[in-house]
Amino acid sequence: MSNQPVDQSRRTWVTMACAAGGVGGVATVVPFVSTFQPSERAKAAGAAVEADISTLKPGEMMTVEWRGKPVWIIKRSPEQLALLGKHDNELADPKSERKLEMTPEYARNEHRSIKPDVMVAVGICTHLGCSPSSKFTAGPQASLPDDWPGGFLCPCHGSTFDLAGRVFKNKPAPDNLEVPPHMYLSESKLLIGEDKKA
Numbered sequence: 001m002s003n004q005p006v007d008q009s010r011r012t013w014v015t016m017a018c019a020a021g022g023v024g025g026v027a028t029v030v031p032f033v034s035t036f037q038p039s040e041r042a043k044a045a046g047a048a049v050e051a052d053i054s055t056l057k058p059g060e061m062m063t064v065e066w067r068g069k070p071v072w073i074i075k076r077s078p079e080q081l082a083l084l085g086k087h088d089n090e091l092a093d094p095k096s097e098r099k100l101e102m103t104p105e106y107a108r109n110e111h112r113s114i115k116p117d118v119m120v121a122v123g124i125c126t127h128l129g130c131s132p133s134s135k136f137t138a139g140p141q142a143s144l145p146d147d148w149p150g151g152f153l154c155p156c157h158g159s160t161f162d163l164a165g166r167v168f169k170n171k172p173a174p175d176n177l178e179v180p181p182h183m184y185l186s187e188s189k190l191l192i193g194e195d196k197k198a
């Protein structure tokens with residue numbers, strides 16, 4: 001991998017993740033989990049990546065790399081799911097209508113995902129490309145509002161996203177996090193980067 005050209009977007013999110021204590025600093029995060037290993041050239045070209053989510057428990061998140069970008073897979077707990085519908089008035093684009101290309105048709109629903117409990121999103125802030133940090137615990141805490149429902153905080157300029165990757169109002173990030181093309185190969189296997197069966 002070291003002799004591959006460095007993708008600037010990848011450099012940005014890796015750097016920021018480290019600077020912020022990052023995704024690796026959270027006990028529930030398993031960075032770069034992948035059971036499928038396409039060649040480096042295929043990955044750079046955008047080959048789909050397979051992810052085994054069989055061990056992911058409610059409230060946990062894992063990260064896979066696709067096209068040099070972190071893709072988060074979040075298993076939302078029933079409590080987290082219940083909170084999702086309660087802050088639409090605080091979101092900039094609660095129904096993900098602003099840029100339809102950021103949310104595939106099958107994810108344009110109240111939980112922004114194929115299965116209600118499993119969220120898939122590209123973990124790159126839509127402002128300037130930093131990687132937001134997970135802040136899954138609901139309630140008052142530093143840098144977040146008292147009615148925080150759980151989600152993500154971008155360490156660069158303070159944009160916040162809920163657990164469906166939807167951006168809160170009056171923040172620098174203009175759009176919700178991207179939901180990449182994806183599909184289920186089985187109950188516990190996801191394919192990131194493709195959403196049509198061959």
Ligand code: FES
Pocket residue numbers: 125126127128129130154155156157158159172173
């Ligand atoms: S890059 Fe995330 S708020 Fe600026």
